[in-house]
Amino acid sequence: MVKDDGLLYEHYFNGYDHGSTQTSFSVAKSFASALVGIAVDDGTIALDDPITDYLPKLKERDARFDKITIRHLISMSSGLRYEEQGTPWSDDTETYYAPDLRQLALSDSEIVGPPGELWHYNNFNPLLMGMILERATSQHVAEFMEARLWQPLGAEADASWSLDSVASGFEKMESGINARAIDFRHSAMRPSPGLGGLSVQRLAATIHARESNQTPSSLARAESISRSRSSTRAAES
Numbered sequence: 261m262v263k264d265d266g267l268l269y270e271h272y273f274n275g276y277d278h279g280s281t282q283t284s285f286s287v288a289k290s291f292a293s294a295l296v297g298i299a300v301d302d303g304t305i306a307l308d309d310p311i312t313d314y315l316p317k318l319k320e321r322d323a324r325f326d327k328i329t330i331r332h333l334i335s336m337s338s339g340l341r342y343e344e345q346g347t348p349w350s351d352d353t354e355t356y357y358a359p360d361l362r363q364l365a366l367s368d369s370e371i372v373g374p375p376g377e378l379w380h381y382n383n384f385n386p387l388l389m390g391m392i393l394e395r396a397t398s399q400h401v402a403e404f405m406e407a408r409l410w411q412p413l414g415a416e417a418d419a420s421w422s423l424d425s426v427a428s429g430f431e432k433m434e435s436g437i438n439a440r441a442i443d444f445r446h447s448a449m450r451p452s453p454g455l456g457g458l459s460v461q462r463l464a465a466t467i468h469a470r471e472s473n474q475t476p477s478s479l480a481r482a483e484s485i486s487r488s489r490s491s492t493r494a495a496e497s
Contacts, residue, residue: 262445270442279417282444284437288421291405291447292386292433293334295393298408304396307331314392317366324371330392332375333385339373342382355383355434359425362391383434390433401431402465410467415443420464431465438464 261269272280284291299305305314308329312318318325332338344352351368358364365387390401397404402421410419422436423429 267442267445272441276441278442279440281438282441283422283435284439284444285435287444288433288435288437289386291409291437292389292393292401294409295401295405296330296334296389299393299396299404305330305392307334311388311392314395315366315388318369321367322371328371328375330389333389333392336379336381336385337376338380338382338385338388339371339375339378340380340382340384341370341372342380342384352383355387356432360428361387361424361430361432362428365391386433390431400429400465401433402467406467409447411470413443413446415446415469416440417443418469419443419467421467422464429465436464437467439467443469 261267270278272278276282296305296307300307308331310326311328311330311333312326315325328338328340342351344350347353354364354368355361365384369384369388393399393401393404405421417440419437419439421431422438423431
């Protein structure tokens with residue numbers, strides 16, 4: 261329980277404790293939007309930039325992608341198709357389990373309406389945001405978050421961001437941040453001094469709570485066991 265930036269009460273249940281790791285699920289989308297805001301503040305990107313400035317392959321497939329801006333992505337108003345029903349091959353399933361989420365976003369995203377007119381919760385939006393952040397910052401999203409958000413927030417322990425696969429090595433932008441509950445609390449409060457710590461998750465890119473001697477290439481990036489229709493298509497082709 262938190263009030264006015266202060267922790268009033270902390271208790272855990274069902275075998276969890278202060279050091280247990282929790283998965284963010286869709287709260288990751290809010291972290292992704294915060295990272296976009298940091299990049300905007302840096303002058304690296306602008307909210308009204310067309311997404312095709314960073315992802316020109318989309319325009320090659322459909323010229324209408326030129327009308328979608330970064331602002332449309334973070335406000336869930338891109339006009340892209342998103343079907344949550346129809347498991348196991350719905351958009352919801354594929355954007356969660358596909359082993360190459362970059363390729364999925366570039367090839368399977370489809371415009372079904374004009375951008376900026378309709379709010380529609382859509383996992384393609386954060387995937388495209390992550391690709392734009394990569395290309396604008398020349399960093400993996402987890403590396404950018406480590407330096408510009410996680411460490412400045414004063415996180416107590418390392419976090420991680422789950423990946424689609426070892427071959428792709430792309431963060432699961434829609435759902436995959438793993439951290440202690442106390443550090444998710446830090447994300448909603450003013451920065452405080454970091455205390456260090458270590459919590460490395462398998463199948464993920466580590467987000468260090470304090471400066472590390474590790475180089476970006478030595479970040480843990482292991483293979484996801486998840487599969488989807490995308491891998492089936494590759495096998496059939």
